[in-house]
Amino acid sequence: MRIDVLTLFPRMFEGVFAESILKRAQERGLVSVRLVDIRDYSEDRHRTVDDRPYGGGPGMVLKPEPVFKAVESIPAAPGEVVRRILLTPQGKRFDQAYARDLAAADHLVLVCGHYEGFDERIREGLSLEEVSIGDFVLTGGEIPAMLVVDAVVRLVSGVLGDAESAEFESFSRGQLDHPHYTRPPEFRGMRVPDILLSGNHEEIRRWREEQSATRTLARRPDLLVDGEGAAGMRSAECEMRNCGRGSRAVFSSEFRVPSSELEEWGSSPPPDRQSQAGARMRDPGQGEPR
Numbered sequence: 001m002r003i004d005v006l007t008l009f010p011r012m013f014e015g016v017f018a019e020s021i022l023k024r025a026q027e028r029g030l031v032s033v034r035l036v037d038i039r040d041y042s043e044d045r046h047r048t049v050d051d052r053p054y055g056g057g058p059g060m061v062l063k064p065e066p067v068f069k070a071v072e073s074i075p076a077a078p079g080e081v082v083r084r085i086l087l088t089p090q091g092k093r094f095d096q097a098y099a100r101d102l103a104a105a106d107h108l109v110l111v112c113g114h115y116e117g118f119d120e121r122i123r124e125g126l127s128l129e130e131v132s133i134g135d136f137v138l139t140g141g142e143i144p145a146m147l148v149v150d151a152v153v154r155l156v157s158g159v160l161g162d163a164e165s166a167e168f169e170s171f172s173r174g175q176l177d178h179p180h181y182t183r184p185p186e187f188r189g190m191r192v193p194d195i196l197l198s199g200n201h202e203e204i205r206r207w208r209e210e211q212s213a214t215r216t217l218a219r220r221p222d223l224l225v226d227g228e229g230a231a232g233m234r235s236a237e238c239e240m241r242n243c244g245r246g247s248r249a250v251f252s253s254e255f256r257v258p259s260s261e262l263e264e265w266g267s268s269p270p271p272d273r274q275s276q277a278g279a280r281m282r283d284p285g286q287g288e289p290r
């Protein structure tokens with residue numbers, strides 16, 4: 001995959017792209033990252049890239065000329081799938097599904113805004129996908145671009161050593177990941193769950209599925225909303241095969257949460273709802289929650 005990042009601050013990327021998985025992906029030729037300094041495309045000897053906003057107001061606005069020239073200077077190889085992205089808090093929210101989608105491209109072009117933002121004609125004239133990393137405002141698009149590159153590159157085929165590690169992590173199957181433990185078996189009175197030391201791989205797999213489901217329901221019930229949307233009604237309804245003791249645990253359709261209530265929960269349901277969630281995790285055939 002080729003990645004071009006257009007920025008006023010290329011040096012900000014040096015440390016992030018020169019470490020760990022991003023570094024290895026480049027060394028192994030799976031990804032090539034190029035940092036393009038938008039100032040190099042400025043049309044005056046002062047390398048001006050911004051100006052005051054028409055109509056007045058605070059801050060400076062990124063001028064259209066250097067950004068157009070910088071984007072248009074990037075060649076696309078014949079037949080390659082190019083995704084051109086403008087980082088903006090007004091864009092579509094970036095998430096794991098978006099990262100997966102971008103990881104299928106051959107070439108990403110990321111344009112970082114700065115100051116008060118960019119001249120609206122950059123948005124209008126360059127047909128860029130507008131991507132936001134969340135409902136907050138940062139000083140520039142550099143950190144959002146790093147975040148997007150990191151999330152995408154680790155999904156590029158061959159980048160992660162263990163192919164399964166991206167497949168079974170949070171959000172990849174619409175759920176949060178299960179808890180992880182390593183040695184020692186006991187630390188400051190906290191024990192690793194016995195099942196993980198049992199060597200019974202089938203039981204361990206079931207335990208992990210259960211943990212993943214219970215966590216998702218407790219912390220992020222919004223992830224369990226069915227695909228049809230069910231506007232106005234959020235249902236934490238999902239069937240989890242092999243989740244209980246040899247049969248099925250079912251998030252019953254009784255456990256329906258009106259969207260108004262779900263919003264009040266924030267990131268986690270109140271304790272009474274959590275115990276309800278736990279109760280729903282019972283294996284219907286066995287009675288008691290595990």
Ligand SMILES: C[S@@+](CC[C@H](N)C(=O)[O-])C[C@H]1O[C@@H](n2cnc3c(N)ncnc32)[C@H](O)[C@@H]1O
Pocket residue numbers: 086087088089090111112113114115116117118131132133134135136137138139140141142144
């Ligand atoms: C200070 S912000 C400009 C915010 C703009 N005035 C607004 O309210 O929409 C400067 C630049 O940072 C980047 N940026 C800030 N927050 C972002 C976010 N949540 N997601 C993506 N990019 C962001 C964008 O490139 C933006 O042009």
